[in-house]
Amino acid sequence: MIEIKDLHKSYKMGSNSLHVLKGINFKVEEGELVAIMGSSGSGKSTLLNILGMLDGADSGEYTLDGVPIKNLSETKAAQYRNKFLGFIFQSFNLINYKSAAENVALPLYYQKVPRKERQEKAMKYLERVGLKPWAGHLPSELSGGQKQRVAIARAMAAEPKVLLADEPTGALDSKTSYEVMDLIQKINDEGNTILVVTHEEDIAHMCKRIVHLKDGVIVEDKKVEQVRAEQYV
Amino acid sequence: MFDRDVWQEIFNTLKTNKLRTFLTGFSVGWAIFILVMLLASVNGMQNGFVGQFNDDATNSIFVRTGTTSKAYGGFEAGRRIQLKNDDLEYIKQTFPKDIEYISARYYANATARYKSETGSYSVQATHPGHQAIEKTLVTSGRYINEADIVNKAKVAVIGRKVAEDLFKKEDPLGKFVEFNGLPFRVIGIFTDDGDDNAERRIYAPVSTYQRIYGNTNEIASIALTYNPNYDLTEALDFSERLEILMKRRHKIAPEDQAGLSVWNYAEAFNDISSFTAVLKGIGIGVGFLILIAGIVGIGNIMVFTIKERTKEIGVRKALGARPSQIVNLVLLESVFITAISGFVGLLFAWMILAAIGPMIQTPAFSNPSVNLSTVITATIILVIAGVLAGLLPAMKAANVKPIVALSDK
Numbered sequence: 001m002i003e004i005k006d007l008h009k010s011y012k013m014g015s016n017s018l019h020v021l022k023g024i025n026f027k028v029e030e031g032e033l034v035a036i037m038g039s040s041g042s043g044k045s046t047l048l049n050i051l052g053m054l055d056g057a058d059s060g061e062y063t064l065d066g067v068p069i070k071n072l073s074e075t076k077a078a079q080y081r082n083k084f085l086g087f088i089f090q091s092f093n094l095i096n097y098k099s100a101a102e103n104v105a106l107p108l109y110y111q112k113v114p115r116k117e118r119q120e121k122a123m124k125y126l127e128r129v130g131l132k133p134w135a136g137h138l139p140s141e142l143s144g145g146q147k148q149r150v151a152i153a154r155a156m157a158a159e160p161k162v163l164l165a166d167e168p169t170g171a172l173d174s175k176t177s178y179e180v181m182d183l184i185q186k187i188n189d190e191g192n193t194i195l196v197v198t199h200e201e202d203i204a205h206m207c208k209r210i211v212h213l214k215d216g217v218i219v220e221d222k223k224v225e226q227v228r229a230e231q232y233v
Numbered sequence: 234m235f236d237r238d239v240w241q242e243i244f245n246t247l248k249t250n251k252l253r254t255f256l257t258g259f260s261v262g263w264a265i266f267i268l269v270m271l272l273a274s275v276n277g278m279q280n281g282f283v284g285q286f287n288d289d290a291t292n293s294i295f296v297r298t299g300t301t302s303k304a305y306g307g308f309e310a311g312r313r314i315q316l317k318n319d320d321l322e323y324i325k326q327t328f329p330k331d332i333e334y335i336s337a338r339y340y341a342n343a344t345a346r347y348k349s350e351t352g353s354y355s356v357q358a359t360h361p362g363h364q365a366i367e368k369t370l371v372t373s374g375r376y377i378n379e380a381d382i383v384n385k386a387k388v389a390v391i392g393r394k395v396a397e398d399l400f401k402k403e404d405p406l407g408k409f410v411e412f413n414g415l416p417f418r419v420i421g422i423f424t425d426d427g428d429d430n431a432e433r434r435i436y437a438p439v440s441t442y443q444r445i446y447g448n449t450n451e452i453a454s455i456a457l458t459y460n461p462n463y464d465l466t467e468a469l470d471f472s473e474r475l476e477i478l479m480k481r482r483h484k485i486a487p488e489d490q491a492g493l494s495v496w497n498y499a500e501a502f503n504d505i506s507s508f509t510a511v512l513k514g515i516g517i518g519v520g521f522l523i524l525i526a527g528i529v530g531i532g533n534i535m536v537f538t539i540k541e542r543t544k545e546i547g548v549r550k551a552l553g554a555r556p557s558q559i560v561n562l563v564l565l566e567s568v569f570i571t572a573i574s575g576f577v578g579l580l581f582a583w584m585i586l587a588a589i590g591p592m593i594q595t596p597a598f599s600n601p602s603v604n605l606s607t608v609i610t611a612t613i614i615l616v617i618a619g620v621l622a623g624l625l626p627a628m629k630a631a632n633v634k635p636i637v638a639l640s641d642k
Contacts, residue, residue, distance in 0.1 A: 054636040074556045082553020093548045097245040110553040
């Protein structure tokens with residue numbers, strides 16, 4: 001599903017250049033649930049941004065579902081993001097003046113799905129995250145966990161190939177974190193490929209594979225026994 | 234472009250920033266208001282000027298004489314030029330196709346008396362054609378006719394004020410009034426749109442007055458109207474031919490305006506037209522400059538809006554919004570604010586003009602108003618202004634890197 005070869009990325013910081021990713025080789029098969037771990041500054045967020053086509057790599061190859069991702073125009077990148085990827089952010093990034101249902105329907109809007117169908121789909125995904133009764137509420141009327149569940153519904157609404165979650169539990173307490181992870185696990189059970197960036201060990205162990213990043217290189221890549229979040233909920 | 238989501242977003246941003254939206258909208262509305270008022274004022278001035286001249290037929294030409302200022306053709310300067318009846322006949326015969334109406338003018342003063350009422354008035358002795366040239370409105374009775382000229386009839390057409398002064402409540406028609414002791418029968422009463430003074434005038438047949446004043450054939454000036462189908466160039470050409478001919482006939486230097494002058498209404502009218510055109514240009518120019526300030530204001534608010542919404546734009550891009558869709562959103566919002574506030578300004582200006590415009594009726598300024606084409610032009614300008622104001626901020630928004638926007642916490 002995802003294949004990257006010898007990926008390099010550096011940022012210019014004034015006159016200095018900060019080499020963040022120093023040759024990453026990495027493959028994700030369909031249906032995997034991968035945790036990307038590392039301390040801050042290890043390059044895990046940069047990697048996720050490049051995977052999410054939010055940022056470009058300096059060198060190396062990136063293939064997503066057999067499509068080489070290289071030198072994309074803004075418009076093309078937007079199309080690919082919409083088609084291939086669903087994003088889940090640490091700070092939820094819901095649009096605050098749109099109701100839960102409208103937020104979920106937004107990626108579908110950019111896919112030019114007709115309004116009615118959009119609403120139906122949004123309701124379907126809200127139901128899956130257990131928030132159907134909150135469909136008409138604004139994000140400000142929802143709790144943190146609920147917001148993240150709306151964000152997950154939004155990420156899934158466009159039926160992407162890969163879900164990218166950047167510290168999805170970073171802003172939540174542990175009980176809510178487990179609820180969110182439980183949801184992510186269930187989505188993964190249905191065969192969706194998910195990448196989770198986290199720095200929390202317990203969250204990482206709820207995935208099926210952990211990739212450790214340190215100073216811009218992968219230092220460890222292991223399959224783990226998945227800890228089900230259900231038992232903590 | 235016009236789907237509900239886009240409008241929802243526009244309304245939301247406007248709603249959350251009511252004061253800011255109002256203030257910027259106000260600048261554009263104000264600019265349009267001033268622009269429309271300026272144009273209306275120029276229009277009012279134009280109406281005023283035209284109204285001043287409308288007193289006379291707009292295709293009239295006056296031939297006047299004086300004393301020559303230059304020696305010419307063997308004559309010394311300072312010679313008095315006197316028009317005579319045969320000058321009139323000569324013009325009539327030379328330019329049969331060019332002339333619509335023609336009349337001589339002979340000026341006199343008369344002390345008029347009816348019963349115990351007396352008054353001093355100016356008398357203009359004319360031909361029947363003079364009615365059309367001066368646009369004299371005869372409200373009752375009739376104007377001088379050819380028979381009066383032939384018979385040298387002692388008849389008079391008196392102004393409304395004269396009738397009021399002398400006859401009070403009586404009907405003057407058919408009554409005899411004495412001018413300097415000679416009885417004249419009142420055959421008509423006229424009014425004049427131009428001014429009250431014109432209504433203190435008396436018209437009489439030119440032949441009658443020429444006989445009273447020593448059986449002369451002299452006339453003071455000649456008034457005529459040219460063929461109404463003529464355009465400005467044809468009209469000017471005709472008056473030039475007329476002037477050359479008359480100067481040759483009276484042996485006056487061609488450039489000597491003191492000896493004989495031909496005053497063409499079209500020429501003066503043309504001058505006024507170009508004058509008001511310049512005024513209009515200035516009005517539009519000033520209006521536009523003010524509008525530019527308004528546009529900058531809108532541009533400013535859009536830059537702020539985008540700054541505030543950077544993160545949201547980043548999220549949208551992450552969710553698959555194309556740059557063109559972001560540009561669209563910003564432009565539409567900008568056009569929307571500009572158009573709405575501009576329309577409010579337009580509406581205000583229009584309402585004020587509709588309310589007080591018709592009441593303003595001074596000689597130099599009357600009925601300021603704007604026509605449909607001005608309104609349509611203003612609307613087009615507004616939309617363009619909105620696009621211009623939104624363009625730079627929109628480009629900026631479209632170029633927001635989602636990664637930067639998302640880390641903007």
